[in-house]
Amino acid sequence: MNNETTSDQQLVARVQKGDRRAFDLLVVKYQHRILALVGRFITDHAEAQDVTQEAFIKAYRALPSFRGDSQFYTWMYRIAVNTAKNHLISRGRKTPTQDIDLDDAAFFADEANMKDVDTPDGLLQRDQLRAVVFEAIEALPDELRRAVTLRELEGLSYEEIAEAMDCPIGTVRSRIFRAREAIDKKMRPLLSATA
Amino acid sequence: MKDRIKESMSALCDGECNELELRRVLNYVGSDAEMREEWRRYQLIGALMRDEPAGAVDLSGRIMKALDDEREFVDVIEEDQTDAFAGAVEQPVARKTAGGMPQWLVSGAVAASVTLAVLAGARIVNEQSLSEQAMFAAQQPVKAEVAAPAAPVSQPAMVASTAKSVPAVSAEELSQAQQVLQQYVLEHEEQAAGVAESDPFARVANFGQNGNQAKPR
Numbered sequence: 001m002n003n004e005t006t007s008d009q010q011l012v013a014r015v016q017k018g019d020r021r022a023f024d025l026l027v028v029k030y031q032h033r034i035l036a037l038v039g040r041f042i043t044d045h046a047e048a049q050d051v052t053q054e055a056f057i058k059a060y061r062a063l064p065s066f067r068g069d070s071q072f073y074t075w076m077y078r079i080a081v082n083t084a085k086n087h088l089i090s091r092g093r094k095t096p097t098q099d100i101d102l103d104d105a106a107f108f109a110d111e112a113n114m115k116d117v118d119t120p121d122g123l124l125q126r127d128q129l130r131a132v133v134f135e136a137i138e139a140l141p142d143e144l145r146r147a148v149t150l151r152e153l154e155g156l157s158y159e160e161i162a163e164a165m166d167c168p169i170g171t172v173r174s175r176i177f178r179a180r181e182a183i184d185k186k187m188r189p190l191l192s193a194t195a
Numbered sequence: 196m197k198d199r200i201k202e203s204m205s206a207l208c209d210g211e212c213n214e215l216e217l218r219r220v221l222n223y224v225g226s227d228a229e230m231r232e233e234w235r236r237y238q239l240i241g242a243l244m245r246d247e248p249a250g251a252v253d254l255s256g257r258i259m260k261a262l263d264d265e266r267e268f269v270d271v272i273e274e275d276q277t278d279a280f281a282g283a284v285e286q287p288v289a290r291k292t293a294g295g296m297p298q299w300l301v302s303g304a305v306a307a308s309v310t311l312a313v314l315a316g317a318r319i320v321n322e323q324s325l326s327e328q329a330m331f332a333a334q335q336p337v338k339a340e341v342a343a344p345a346a347p348v349s350q351p352a353m354v355a356s357t358a359k360s361v362p363a364v365s366a367e368e369l370s371q372a373q374q375v376l377q378q379y380v381l382e383h384e385e386q387a388a389g390v391a392e393s394d395p396f397a398r399v400a401n402f403g404q405n406g407n408q409a410k411p412r
Contacts, residue, residue, distance in 0.1 A: 007207055022221055027255040052254055057258065125250065126249060130243045180205050
């Protein structure tokens, strides 16, 4: 079980206990991936956003019966695909002849697909943001850069990073947090300027 | 304090926070818009680093609003249904009052009939319990022989006064009932002496096995 799954399971459990704030966090986390997925079916940006919204609402309604047999994202992925297909059928349009494989869920949602649904302004902003993030990472002290890179790019757990960096888990946790804060500080002006 | 919550939030991004931290984070996210934005930016940083779909577009606001609207709509529907149900219940009464009878009279009649029903029921129950008391009282001398308890002075007098309302029982039936009751009392005495007070269920379980015959003491 990877760490993303653990985080999702915690949030899903909270939603199932009636905590809507936890669902809000899940939406924030997955909205862009789901939007990119829906964008493979529906190229119109506004329409894709509407379908993404509908998919999340359906997921929220169905969450009480979600037993956690699959990962939350895989489950959400299925809902989004079905919602997009049903949307096309209801509009009298054809669904893509080649079905999207569930195994591709983690891989297909790449930049190229995002370009299909994002507006030119959105794409420009994304490129700018990405450049700022990597500049900020370059400017980080070595131990912070290593910790956040091992976590975000390599997907290592805190325990594995602690072992790799030969330091306590608490230190890893603190370093990753400080790295995020430093990146966020550089990124924030760009986000507030476009908001 | 806020930094600690942010650190917990950072750990939550990585699936490394405990249940208590999660609750704390959710409390802050629910009450502090800046904390929610922080979560969004942390997710954005990760997505941009991994070159995953990301952008400034935030659908979560409209999604949560749609869910809120839906919830309000459901609440309104439920309220309407409740009102409609209440109306359906009140309707017959309203029709009667429209038929010429004042509302207070209708209410009074209903209250009176309920009171009558309660009184009648109480009378029946009372008669039954009195007849049972009379049966029990008839055995009192037998029990007194076995256990020799100090009989309350008021009880025979009460039985004497209530026995009149009990249906007539023949001498033979009374004698049989006395014998049965005597057996019960004897068995009870025997079993109660052999079983500890802390084990009442064992006594109940053994009752049938030992038979219903009274054993000589």
